[in-house]
Amino acid sequence: MADPRELQTREQREVDALLAGVPREPEHLLPALQLVQARLGYVPEEAIRTIAEAFNRSRAEVYGVVTFYHDLRLAPVGDTVVQVCMAEACQAMGCRALAEHAHRHLGVALGHTTSDGRVHLEATYCLGNCALAPSIRIGDVVHGRVTSPRFDALVATARSATRERTP
Ligand code: FES
Numbered sequence: 716m717a718d719p720r721e722l723q724t725r726e727q728r729e730v731d732a733l734l735a736g737v738p739r740e741p742e743h744l745l746p747a748l749q750l751v752q753a754r755l756g757y758v759p760e761e762a763i764r765t766i767a768e769a770f771n772r773s774r775a776e777v778y779g780v781v782t783f784y785h786d787l788r789l790a791p792v793g794d795t796v797v798q799v800c801m802a803e804a805c806q807a808m809g810c811r812a813l814a815e816h817a818h819r820h821l822g823v824a825l826g827h828t829t830s831d832g833r834v835h836l837e838a839t840y841c842l843g844n845c846a847l848a849p850s851i852r853i854g855d856v857v858h859g860r861v862t863s864p865r866f867d868a869l870v871a872t873a874r875s876a877t878r879e880r881t882p
Pocket residue numbers: 800801802803804805806840841842843844845848849850
């Protein structure tokens with residue numbers, strides 16, 4: 716297992732490299748955070764400090780942005796993030812039952828990560844796919860008209876894809 720200090724240094728180098736090409740105008744603060752999130756899977760403390768300095772903001776301000784946006788995370792989660800839409804259109808089409816199925820299938824409640832660290836399950840609110848509700852997102856891909864069996868198949872596919880990428 717990697718030394719946490721070495722990991723921090725590596726993340727800091729990645730954050731520095733990511734931010735090298737980002738303009739420092741205020742409108743680029745959120746894209747900078749999204750870039751870090753996309754690369755590392757979360758926004759570490761080092762990135763908040765670096766971005767605060769780069770954009771001439773306080774750490775509290777940057778922290779506030781991270782906590783405001785649901786898709787930005789302060790801590791790492793599972794390799795695969797599964798989001799179940801719990802907004803109105805999906806509720807009308809049975810997302811509560813789908814979320815309960817997801818809970819049973821994965822053995823974790825919404826907002827938690829499976830014990831093997833592979834899958835993080837969470838609620839989200841409208842994936843812009845209301846016409847095909849109920850919807851989920853796995854990684855960057857939105858899936859519509861998701862039934863319980865389809866949920867299981869999609870998660871299994873995502874798990875095996877992650878396993879192939881992980882040494
Ligand atoms: S309400 Fe679920 S995708 Fe819009």
